[in-house]
Amino acid sequence: MNFSVVLKILGTVMWWEAVLMIPSLIISLVDNSYDVPAFIISIIIIGIFGVLLKNINLNGQSMKKREAYASVALCWLIISIFGALPFYLSGAAPNFVDAFFESTSGFTTTGSSIFTDVEHLPRSLLFWRSFTLWIGGMGVLVFTLTLSQALGARSIFLMHAESTRPSPGKLVPKLSETARILYIIYTLMTIIAILMFISGGMSVFDSFIHAFGTAGTGGFSSRSLSLGYYNSDFIEWGTSILMFLFGINFTLYYFVFKGDWKHIVKSEELRLYSAIVVVSICLIYINNLPTYGYSFYESLKKSVFQVTSVITTTGYATTDINLWPMFSKSIILILMITGACAGSTTGGLKLLRVLILSKTITYEINHTIHPNSIQAVKVDGKVIDNDTIKSILIFFYLYFIIIFISMLIISLENYDFMTTFSSVVASLGNIGSGFEIVSPLGNFSEFSNLSKLTLSMCMIIGRLELIPVVTLLSSSVWKAQ
Numbered sequence: 182m183n184f185s186v187v188l189k190i191l192g193t194v195m196w197w198e199a200v201l202m203i204p205s206l207i208i209s210l211v212d213n214s215y216d217v218p219a220f221i222i223s224i225i226i227i228g229i230f231g232v233l234l235k236n237i238n239l240n241g242q243s244m245k246k247r248e249a250y251a252s253v254a255l256c257w258l259i260i261s262i263f264g265a266l267p268f269y270l271s272g273a274a275p276n277f278v279d280a281f282f283e284s285t286s287g288f289t290t291t292g293s294s295i296f297t298d299v300e301h302l303p304r305s306l307l308f309w310r311s312f313t314l315w316i317g318g319m320g321v322l323v324f325t326l327t328l329s330q331a332l333g334a335r336s337i338f339l340m341h342a343e344s345t346r347p348s349p350g351k352l353v354p355k356l357s358e359t360a361r362i363l364y365i366i367y368t369l370m371t372i373i374a375i376l377m378f379i380s381g382g383m384s385v386f387d388s389f390i391h392a393f394g395t396a397g398t399g400g401f402s403s404r405s406l407s408l409g410y411y412n413s414d415f416i417e418w419g420t421s422i423l424m425f426l427f428g429i430n431f432t433l434y435y436f437v438f439k440g441d442w443k444h445i446v447k448s449e450e451l452r453l454y455s456a457i458v459v460v461s462i463c464l465i466y467i468n469n470l471p472t473y474g475y476s477f478y479e480s481l482k483k484s485v486f487q488v489t490s491v492i493t494t495t496g497y498a499t500t501d502i503n504l505w506p507m508f509s510k511s512i513i514l515i516l517m518i519t520g521a522c523a524g525s526t527t528g529g530l531k532l533l534r535v536l537i538l539s540k541t542i543t544y545e546i547n548h549t550i551h552p553n554s555i556q557a558v559k560v561d562g563k564v565i566d567n568d569t570i571k572s573i574l575i576f577f578y579l580y581f582i583i584i585f586i587s588m589l590i591i592s593l594e595n596y597d598f599m600t601t602f603s604s605v606v607a608s609l610g611n612i613g614s615g616f617e618i619v620s621p622l623g624n625f626s627e628f629s630n631l632s633k634l635t636l637s638m639c640m641i642i643g644r645l646e647l648i649p650v651v652t653l654l655s656s657s658v659w660k661a662q
Contacts, residue, residue: 185237190252191259192234198260199228201316202309205267209305216271216303223266230263257641261285264313273306278630285637287313289644290526292400292496292613293636295626299405304386311393311401317644318397318526319367319431366434367526371396374423381416395423398526400496400613400621407621409499417482417499421489425458428493428521447561450522450533454492457532461488461516465509472505490621492516494528496613498621510616514603517612528611528643530580534573536560541570579647583639584609590635594628604628608639 206220264287265280267273274280279295286293287310296302374395378388390403404410408420429451436444445451466484473479483500490497491513502513520529540558547556558565587605594601596618603615604625614621625633 186248187252187255188234189237190248191256192231192237194231194256194260195227195263196231196235198263199224199231201312202227202267205305205309205312208308209303212304214303214305216267216273216305219267219270220305220309222270223263226266227263254641254645257288257645261288261637261641264288264309267306267309271303271306273302276630278633279626282625282633282637283310284313285640286613287311287399287401288317289611289640290314290317290397290399290494290528291608291611291640291644292394293608293619293640294401294613294624295633297405297624297626299403307390307403308386311390311399311403314397314399314401315371315393316397318399319363362435363431366431366438367396370423370427370434377419377423378416381411381413381419383411383416391420394497395420395495396427396526398424398427398493398495398528399611400490402497407498409622414482417486420497421486424489424493424495424497427495428454428489428525428527430522430524431526432524449560450536453532453536454522457516457519458488458492461492461512465505465512468506468509487513488516491612492519492527492529493521493525494610494612496607496621498614501620501622503616503620514606514616517603517606517610517615520610530577530610531646533560534576537565537570537573538577540565541573576647580609583642583647587635587639591628591632594632604632604636605639608636609643611640611643 202220202224206217206224208214209217209220261284262281265274265277265284268280268283269277274283274295282293282295285291292314299307371392374392375388378391379385383391387403390401391408393399394401400407402408402410408416430448433445433448433451436442462481462484465488466481469480469484470477473483486497486499487502489495494517502510505513518530519535520531521527523531523533537558537560540560544556544558547554558570584605587609588601591601591605596604600615600617600619603617604619607613607615607619614623617623618627619625625636628636
């Protein structure tokens with residue numbers, strides 16, 4: 182492995198992390214907050230490391246796949262460690278493990294928290310934790326590609342490594358231009374979210390906080406009661422629509438802007454996503470009618486909000502889902518695992534994988550019955566090759582193996598099953614909330630340091646969709662060339 186290539190990438194990302202802390206520092210200076218020294222020290226430390234590493238001379242060395250996979254995994258770990266400094270140095274987090282958990286939760290767009298009373302946090306820390314959601318939403322490496330050319334022409338490997346969902350690719354010939362297009366779309370949609378929240382009566386600051394949480398589908402809020410604090414029908418319905426939109430593959434928006442509607446119509450994943458949302462809302466709506474005193478409007482509003490919040494792995498809440506019937510909670514649990522569309526800012530398994538796996542099972546059944554028939558697994562009219570199918574099968578296997586191993590570690594806490602299981606699923610799927618203690622209106626503060634570290638690693642593994650982190654365990658990755 183060319184370690185100088187990996188270090189240069191790490192340095193570039195760290196440099197931008199230091200730059201992106203500046204808005205939070207400005208807010209702390211304006212508020213004359215106690216965390217001013219924490220941000221100054223953090224920016225200096227991260228900036229120095231960033232400058233030293235990003236200026237490493239590569240001497241003509243180029244990036245290959247193993248450098249890309251190692252860089253991506255290490256980048257997410259490093260930015261989470263250094264992103265924890267403001268929480269730790271300010272004293273807002275009681276120890277570095279808690280600070281690391283909060284930082285990791287932000288950058289991976291998970292939205293889990295160890296803070297029990299966010300209203301008492303300085304605005305600068307609230308801004309930083311939500312801003313990390315927005316940065317991580319489209320991927321730290323993709324974000325860096327939009328701002329820097331230092332990674333070279335072979336940075337396509339970074340896109341593949343960070344976006345290990347089926348068939349990642351370029352919208353236009355230049356990868357950096359593809360990244361910029363995606364971020365322009367992402368930024369425009371974020372601005373729409375900000376304007377919506379302001380129109381709903383939120384302060385400008387709170388509007389930014391919740392827009393970052395909605396766009397990054399992470400769900401950090403400036404209120405302990407999340408969006409339920411505002412008790413606004415306009416905000417609930419508006420956020421539901423925005424969460425649904427952020428759960429759609431972003432490349433489809435590019436085709437919308439181009440006026441190329443055939444890609445939208447042909448998208449089987451979009452149709453599956455829409456169908457699952459509609460069916461889930463209907464079933465939960467009917468099942469929850471007694472819970473809301475047979476109020477058709479309240480049951481529908483809460484069902485729409487929580488379904489879109491969970492399937493997009495955003496994690497906002499306007500009601501306590503622990504009080505829902507078991508049938509509704511079972512549907513919510515399934516949505517937590519599946520997630521929304523590939524190519525979106527959401528977590529979970531991704532519906533494209535579920536779709537391809539379902540079609541593969543159908544293919545195998547038909548091939549068993551009709552062995553001489555000529556068939557193929559197709560999505561959107563395109564044949565899915567065997568390598569892609571194999572990678573998806575491996576992904577599913579690893580995904581549930583990691584869930585089982587993590588559950589064993591978390592079970593040492595001796596919490597109830599739903600807390601234990603949903604905390605792992607919520608972390609690996611980057612959802613942020615589960616049931617019982619870790620419900621949307623709860624938090625992770627009661628967990629031990631071992632559990633917090635385990636769940637933090639689940640967040641990173643889930644955000645990188647397993648493969649880049651798993652490859653670090655291979656000795657061949659670390660062999661020098």
